Amino acid sequence: xxxxxxxxIELGSYEEAxxxxxxxxxxxxxxxxxxxxxxxxxxxxxDDDDGTSGLANQNKKTAGAPQxxxxxxxxxxxxxxxxxxxNKAVRRLSASEQVVFLxxxxxxxxxTIDGQFIGHLEPKLGNRLARLMDGGNEYAAAVVTVNVxxxxxxxxxxxxxxxxxxxxxxxTKAKEGDRVFLNETVARFIRDEDSDDDMKKRT
Numbered sequence: 688x689x690x691x692x693x694x695x696i697e698l699g700s701y702e703e704a705x706x707x708x709x710x711x712x713x714x715x716x717x718x719x720x721x722x723x724x725x726x727x728x729x730x731x732x733x734d735d736d737d738g739t740s741g742l743a744n745q746n747k748k749t750a751g752a753p754q755x756x757x758x759x760x761x762x763x764x765x766x767x768x769x770x771x772x773x774n775k776a777v778r779r780l781s782a783s784e785q786v787v788f789l790x791x792x793x794x795x796x797x798x799t800i801d802g803q804f805i806g807h808l809e810p811k812l813g814n815r816l817a818r819l820m821d822g823g824n825e826y827a828a829a830v831v832t833v834n835v836x837x838x839x840x841x842x843x844x845x846x847x848x849x850x851x852x853x854x855x856x857x858x859t860k861a862k863e864g865d866r867v868f869l870n871e872t873v874a875r876f877i878r879d880e881d882s883d884d885d886m887k888k889r890t
Contacts (some may be wrong), residue, residue: 726835763843764857765831768797768806772836776803780833786840788826790817797828797840806838816842819856823848826856 711721771777776799786805789796794813797805807813816826825846831839844856 723835759843760859761855761857763841764812765839765841766809766812768838768840769809771806771838774805774836776805777833777836777838780805780830780838782830782832784830786828786830788816788820788828790820793817795820816856819851819854822851822854824851824856 711718715721780799784799786797786799789798791807794810795808795816797808799805808816816824820826823846824844826842827845828840828842831841833839842857847856
């Protein structure tokens with residue numbers, strides 16, 4: 688039920704989500720996940736004071752390109768945004784939603800595609816990427832996870848200026864292989880395929 692509620696909220700179907708939550712809380716009144724969803728839903732309904740539906744807002748969102756979610760050593764990294772507490776725009780975010788960067792003095796501001804403020808990169812990373820952007824580098828980013836007041840994003844270098852060829856955007860202490868951020872459905876599909884292959888080998 689919790690997964691259904693999350694999907695309904697992200698689709699903007701607040702009334703249906705509320706109905707499912709009521710049933711979930713009746714069945715399991717101490718379900719903490721359901722309580723979190725209920726708190727988030729209440730905030731979304733309260734924030735929706737312009738008369739537009741959640742679905743209309745959802746239609747403005749742009750899903751992140753699949754390539755963004757392949758983390759390459761030195762060329763991409765994940766981070767938790769700063770200054771997201773109490774932000775209405777954060778409550779409307781969903782995983783895989785693409786976000787944009789704006790240069791802001793010595794750091795970088797993160798916004799939705801339509802320009803709503805989400806938060807800032809942490810100071811050290813923000814300062815580094817701000818200088819690299821000034822030098823001509825370009826970056827793409829998308830949401831990995833979002834909670835009531837917390838957002839983590841993945842950032843990927845999409846263009847490296849020739850003057851920065853020897854400068855690594857995301858220095859790492861140890862060399863790592865590529866990592867892929869998969870949603871739950873894809874991950875489960877891969878696990879099921881692996882299990883089927885194992886069964887075939889045994890038979």
